[in-house]
Every structure is written in structure tokens, then in C-alpha cells.
Amino acid sequence: MFVTQAIAQEAAHGAAEVAHGAAESHGGGFPPFDSSTFASQLFWLALTFGFLYWFMSKVIVPRIGGILEMRQDRIAQDLDKAHELKAEADAAIAAYEQELAEAKASANEIGNKARDTAKSAAEAERQKVEKKLAEQLSEAEARIAQIRDKAMADVGSIAGETTEAIVSQLIGGSVTKAEIDKALKASEG
Amino acid sequence: MANDPIHQFQISKIIPIENVGGLDLSFTNVSLFMVVTVAVTSAFLYLTTANRGLVPGRLQSMSEMAYEFVASMLRDAAGTQGMRFFPLVFSLFMFVLIANLFGMFPYFFTVTSSIIVTFALAMLVIGTVVVYGFMKHGLKFLGLFVPEGVPGLLVPLVVMIEIISFLSRPISLSVRLFANMLAGHITLKVFAGFVTSLTAMGALGIGGAILPLAMTVALTGLEFLVAFLQAYVFAVLTCMYLNDALHPSH
Numbered sequence: 001m002f003v004t005q006a007i008a009q010e011a012a013h014g015a016a017e018v019a020h021g022a023a024e025s026h027g028g029g030f031p032p033f034d035s036s037t038f039a040s041q042l043f044w045l046a047l048t049f050g051f052l053y054w055f056m057s058k059v060i061v062p063r064i065g066g067i068l069e070m071r072q073d074r075i076a077q078d079l080d081k082a083h084e085l086k087a088e089a090d091a092a093i094a095a096y097e098q099e100l101a102e103a104k105a106s107a108n109e110i111g112n113k114a115r116d117t118a119k120s121a122a123e124a125e126r127q128k129v130e131k132k133l134a135e136q137l138s139e140a141e142a143r144i145a146q147i148r149d150k151a152m153a154d155v156g157s158i159a160g161e162t163t164e165a166i167v168s169q170l171i172g173g174s175v176t177k178a179e180i181d182k183a184l185k186a187s188e189g
Numbered sequence: 190m191a192n193d194p195i196h197q198f199q200i201s202k203i204i205p206i207e208n209v210g211g212l213d214l215s216f217t218n219v220s221l222f223m224v225v226t227v228a229v230t231s232a233f234l235y236l237t238t239a240n241r242g243l244v245p246g247r248l249q250s251m252s253e254m255a256y257e258f259v260a261s262m263l264r265d266a267a268g269t270q271g272m273r274f275f276p277l278v279f280s281l282f283m284f285v286l287i288a289n290l291f292g293m294f295p296y297f298f299t300v301t302s303s304i305i306v307t308f309a310l311a312m313l314v315i316g317t318v319v320v321y322g323f324m325k326h327g328l329k330f331l332g333l334f335v336p337e338g339v340p341g342l343l344v345p346l347v348v349m350i351e352i353i354s355f356l357s358r359p360i361s362l363s364v365r366l367f368a369n370m371l372a373g374h375i376t377l378k379v380f381a382g383f384v385t386s387l388t389a390m391g392a393l394g395i396g397g398a399i400l401p402l403a404m405t406v407a408l409t410g411l412e413f414l415v416a417f418l419q420a421y422v423f424a425v426l427t428c429m430y431l432n433d434a435l436h437p438s439h
Binding site: 030031032033034036037038039040041042043044045046047048049051052053055056057059060061063064065066067068070071074 | 195198199200206212213214215216217219220223224226227230231234235238241242243245249252253256257275276277279280283284302303304305306309310313367371
């Protein structure tokens with residue numbers, strides 16, 4: 001309550017002082033509308049703003065414009081370079097993959113060839129060995145047959161001699177070989 | 190006298206240069222702050238961009254941001270053809286903005302609270318529009334006042350309205366800036382004046398002074414916003430008027 005009163009009083013007082021002060025020091029004129037100062041203000045505005053405009057259009061605007069343009073160019077250039085490098089990298093990857101595929105194919109080929117060669121060599125070797133074995137086998141068979149024939153023939157003479165010995169022991173006389181052979185043949189027959 | 194809210198707009202001569210061809214061209218406090226505004230603007234923009242850094246520092250970024258802010262404003266409103274007016278719009282924006290912000294310092298003069306200054310800037314804009322419009326389009330520039338698709342009977346009326354609205358542009362452009370700065374500074378001064386008068390009344394007054402003090406703080410924040418906003422509005426309207434000069438048939 002007191003406060004609002006005080007403010008109201010003070011405001012009234014202030015307003016009175018304003019009116020009084022204005023009337024006293026400015027001769028009743030409100031400074032912004034005092035036309036006696038217009039010439040000076042216009043003159044100095046023209047001078048200062050004219051300089052600002054000249055300085056802006058000659059120095060500041062080209063300079064900042066140049067800086068921004070340079071930055072944009074630089075960014076565009078860097079982007080171009082990045083694209084270029086990416087294309088190069090892609091090409092390198094493609095070349096690498098192609099070479100890899102080629103190498104794989106040639107490795108396969110070499111492997112297949114080596115396997116085929118080894119296989120045919122082994123086959124030839126086996127056939128040779130088998131042939132040799134078969135030869136040896138037939139040779140051995142022939143020899144066995146020969147030995148058996150000879151042994152069979154020997155059996156005849158052994159039987160004769162044995163018979164001769166047995167007969168001489170049994171009957172004490174001697175028997176001629178011719179007689180024994182005859183008897184053996186008869187028994188065989 | 191210290192509490193007089195009008196006192197801050199008082200113009201005082203620093204170097205009297207009177208009677209130059211019958212004119213008083215004295216160097217006043219207004220002139221001083223015009224010089225300071227232009228010097229600070231030019232020096233800031235010049236020095237921060239001196240390195241021409243590919244990667245901008247903080248200050249260079251500020252200059253570049255101001256440049257791109259105004260450039261995109263102008264491009265949006267008037268197209269790429271409008272960029273020929275870029276130095277003018279950028280100068281106007283920076284001048285008004287820095288002058289407004291300088292006005293926020295205590296004891297500094299607010300250049301844009303002088304009606305003749307804002308009116309001169311507005312006339313510069315409208316003058317540019319009219320001169321460039323007639324140079325570029327000749328009499329076709331008058332097509333600005335005849336909107337398309339208006340029924341024949343209404344054309345005279347609409348043309349009248351268009352002419353009045355065109356003529357009121359420099360007034361609205363200058364008064365808007367002037368009135369905003371003037372009213373803001375007076376309000377600020379009045380509330381600050383309450384604080385000093387109340388504290389002179391003793392303990393109760395000091396308690397009561399808290400309210401206007403808080404108001405002064407809030408208004409100071411608001412005035413910073415207004416300082417930027419009015420510079421922005423001035424520049425945007427300039428762009429729109431320049432668009433009329435470039436493309437009169439709308």
C-alpha cells in the first residue's frame with residue numbers, strides 16, 4: 001500500500017520533473033524533432049554511412065564472399081578427389097578379384113593336371129608290375145611242372161631199384177632189370 | 190535532472206562547425222556515435238577476416254554468419270538478381286544493428302533514436318528502389334501499382350491504395366525503428382529513475398525499489414532483443430522493397 005503510493009507519488013513527481021526539465025533545457029522542443037540539428041545529422045550520416053557502404057562494397061563483401069567461395073570450391077574439390085580415389089579403389093578391388101579368380105582357376109588346372117599325370121603314371125607302373133608278376137608266375141609254374149615230371153620219372157626208376165632190392169632180399173637170387181620193368185609195367189597197366 | 194528520460198536524446202555539439210553555406214554542420218554526439226558505429230563495424234569485419242582462414246575462428250565465424258544471414262535474407266526475398274544490392278543491405282543491417290547495440294551502453298547516444306537518421310536511411314532504400322526500378326523497367330515499373338486479376342471497376346481504387354501504401358513505406362520504415370528505440374530507452378530510463386527516487390526515501394523505499402529494479406533488468410534484456418529485431422526487420426523490409434524494384438509485376 002505504502003509502496004504503491006510511493007511509486008505513484010514518485011511517478012507524478014518524475015513526470016512533473018520531466019516536463020519541467022524538457023521545458024527548461026530544450027526550449028520546449030523534443031530533441032529528435034529539433035530541426036536545427038538535422039543538417040548536421042544528415043551531413044555526418046552521409047559521410048559515415050557513405051564510407052561504410054564504400055568500405056563494404058570494396059573490401060568486406062568481396063573478401064568474405066571470396067573466403068566463402070574458396071571454402072566451397074575447396075569442399076567441392078575435396079569431394080571430387082574423394083570420388084576419384086573411391087573409383088580408383090573400386091578398380092583396384094575389381095582387378096584384384098579378377099586376378100584372384102584367374103589364379104584360382106590356374107591353380108585348379110595345375111592340380112588337375114598333376115593329379116592326372118600321377119594317376120596315369122601309377123596305372124602304368126601297376127600294369128608293368130602286374131605283367132612282371134604274371135610272367136614270374138607262369139615261369140614258376142612251368143618250372144614246377146618240369147620238376148614234377150622229372151620227379152614222376154624218378155619215381156619209376158626208384159620203384160625199379162626198390163623192387164630189385166626187395167626181390168633179391170626175399171628170394172635171394174638176382175632178377176634182371178628187364179624182368180622187373182616188365183613186371184612194373186604190368187602192375188601199372 | 191539526472192532522472193529526465195528525454196535527456197539521453199539531447200544533442201550537444203562537440204566541435205562546432207557552424208555556418209557552412211548557411212548550414213550548421215557541427216560535430217555532435219550523434220556524429221561521434223555514427224563515426225564510432227561505422228569504425229567498429231568496419232574494423233570488426235576487416236580484422237576478423239584478415240586471416241582468410243579456410244577453417245574460420247570464432248570471430249571470423251561471426252563475420253561470416255552476419256554475411257550469410259543477410260545474403261540468404263536477400264536471396265530469399267529478391268532472388269539472385271537481388272544480390273547486386275547486397276553491399277547496401279549488409280551496410281544497412283550492420284549499421285542499424287551496431288548503432289542499436291551501442292545505444293544499450295549507459296551514457297551512449299542511440300543514433301537510431303533520431304528520426305532524421307532513420308528517415309534518411311529509409312529514403313535511401315526507397316530512393317534506390319525508385320531509381321533502379323525506372324532504370325531497369327522504364328515506365329513498366331508503374332505496373333507495381335496495378336495488381337493483376339483486379340476487376341476493371343476496382344482498378345482506380347486499388348491503384349490509389351497501392352500508391353498510398355508505397356508512399357507510406359519510408360515513413361513506416363523509419364518511424365518503426367525510431368519509435369522502437371526511443372520508446373524502449375525512455376521506458377528503461379523511467380523505470381531506472383523509479384529505483385533511484387525510491388531508494389532516496391529510506392528503508393521502505395529501498396524495499397519498494399526492488400520491483401522497478403527487476404523491471405529494469407527485464408527491460409534491458411528485452412531491449413537487446415529489440416535492438417537485433419529492429420535491425421532484422423529493417424533489413425528484411427529493405428529486401429522486400431528491392432524485390433519490387435527487380436520484379437515490379439507481382
